[in-house]
Amino acid sequence: MKRLDRIDRKILMALQTDGRLTNQALADLVGLSPSPCLKRVRALEAARLIRTYFAEIDRKACGLSVTAFVRIRLKDHSPDTVATFERKIAAIDAVIECHLMSGGEDYLLEVVVSGHDGYERFMREELHPVPGIGAIETNFSISAIKHRSPCPIP
The missing domain is CATH 3.30.70.920 (Lrp/AsnC effector binding domain/regulation of amino acid metabolism (RAM) domain)
Structure with a gap:
């Protein structure tokens, strides 16, 4: 299991709230530049901490x-x-x-x-x-x- 640091937790919380954040907006939110932010997101996906992205509909x-x-x-x-x-x-x-x-x-x-x-x-x-x-x-x-x-x- 991947060990999560403070930035990883911020990324996970932000994407749970809004999975459509651009990488730039996410990077700004968590205090990283875009390239390291994208690298972290890809690592979280590879570790299956982020399983998928979806739109929640109004039932x-x-x-x-x-x-x-x-x-x-x-x-x-x-x-x-x-x-x-x-x-x-x-x-x-x-x-x-x-x-x-x-x-x-x-x-x-x-x-x-x-x-x-x-x-x-x-x-x-x-x-x-x-x-x-x-x-x-x-x-x-x-x-x-x-x-x-x-x-x-x-």
Whole structure:
């Protein structure tokens, strides 16, 4: 694992806040000239500390008005059941995050859909056909109080 210094942490925080910063703007922000700044960014990318860049969209403006958190318990934990479940879930576009959990449920999914009718379609056409599911529980988000905040960099 790459050892992070103060400048690396500043770069990571800045890019989490605005991934479209130009190298010049980033260099100015962290107190470097452009060439060493770009070298550090490339090193952070090579070390996989920066995995990708993306644009965060306004879900509601795109017609995705419902966010659901779906807890899944599998029928069994055989390697085939787990592998099949994870492969099928990874292929469903409406599932934007899937976490393997400790505790009573096996997985927690974050799902975005166009409305409650969209959620029903998701359940009937995409989730229920996935083999190995023993139980499903869903909670709907009323609103996001804190959403996709930058990760603190120790």
